[in-house]
Amino acid sequence: xxxxxxxxxxxxxxxxxxxMLGRTDSPATPKGIAxxxxxxxxxxVAHRITSDLSRARAxxxxxxxxxxxxxxxxxxxxxxxxxxxxxxxxxxxxxxWDDPDTAPPxxxxxxxxxxxxxxxxxxxxxxxxxxxxxxxxxMRAALHVxxxxxxxxxxxxxxxxxxxxxxxxxxxxxxxxxxxxxVTA
Numbered sequence: 001x002x003x004x005x006x007x008x009x010x011x012x013x014x015x016x017x018x019x020m021l022g023r024t025d026s027p028a029t030p031k032g033i034a035x036x037x038x039x040x041x042x043x044x045v046a047h048r049i050t051s052d053l054s055r056a057r058a059x060x061x062x063x064x065x066x067x068x069x070x071x072x073x074x075x076x077x078x079x080x081x082x083x084x085x086x087x088x089x090x091x092x093x094x095x096x097w098d099d100p101d102t103a104p105p106x107x108x109x110x111x112x113x114x115x116x117x118x119x120x121x122x123x124x125x126x127x128x129x130x131x132x133x134x135x136x137x138x139m140r141a142a143l144h145v146x147x148x149x150x151x152x153x154x155x156x157x158x159x160x161x162x163x164x165x166x167x168x169x170x171x172x173x174x175x176x177x178x179x180x181x182x183v184t185a
Contacts, residue, residue: 002170002171003168003169004126004128004168005129005166006130006132006142006166006167006168006177007043007130007131007132007165007167008132008166008167009036009039009040009059009131009133009134009162009163009164010134010135010136010139010159010160010162010164011028011036011053011055011056011059011133011162012028012029012031012032012033012036012059012162013028013029013161014027014055015028015029016082018084019082020088020105021055021077021082022073022074022077022081022108023053023073023074024082025053025055026054027054028056028059032055032059032162033059034062035161036060037059039162045128045129045130045131046126046128046129047125047126047128047131048063048130048131048133049067049068049072049125049130049132049133050068050072050132050133050134051069051073051134051135051138052069056072056135059133060131060133063133066131066133072118072121072132072133072134072135072138073117073135073138074134074135074136074137075114075135075137076105076108076109077105077109078104078106078107078108078109079106080093080106081105081108092105092106100151111141111151114138115144117141118141122142122145122169123175127171139157139159140154140159143157145174145175146167146177147167147176147179148176163183164183167179
């Protein structure tokens with residue numbers, strides 16, 4: 001079975017912090033971009049891929065040229081997008097955190113839709129060391145797909161801005177992985 005290293009790097013700190021940032025395209029701060037460039041500095045990769053949102057794209061560009069793939073976008077928070085948690089009905093938000101598939105944000109994306117998007121992106125990865133600059137939700141979806149973690153387990157991972165998860169991915173049907181490293185700020 002052929003394997004490869006997959007590095008998932010969460011984008012740097014955005015200008016809008018403490019908000020539900022899905023499709024809201026808040027740029028990364030210069031400090032956030034620098035943190036990602038430093039975190040990825042020693043990685044030997046053959047491919048770089050990034051979400052199309054500017055907070056990820058700017059970080060990827062600081063590391064080197066990257067292919068843009070919108071499937072690595074964050075979960076779409078619908079009517080909640082851009083809002084702080086305090087601005088959202090606490091009961092609705094609690095239902096979402098308990099089960100993001102059956103209680104998605106109004107007009108937003110279901111967890112299973114994000115997982116399907118990320119699964120397609122994972123299936124299309126080359127069998128060579130790859131860096132993906134993405135978002136916390138997409139990283140959690142990748143952990144779900146590759147490692148089989150359930151909803152509770154993926155949300156237990158602390159993934160602050162500029163955190164890096166390294167996986168050894170085995171090419172099979174389906175692909176699977178083992179977490180080999182987790183670096184956070």
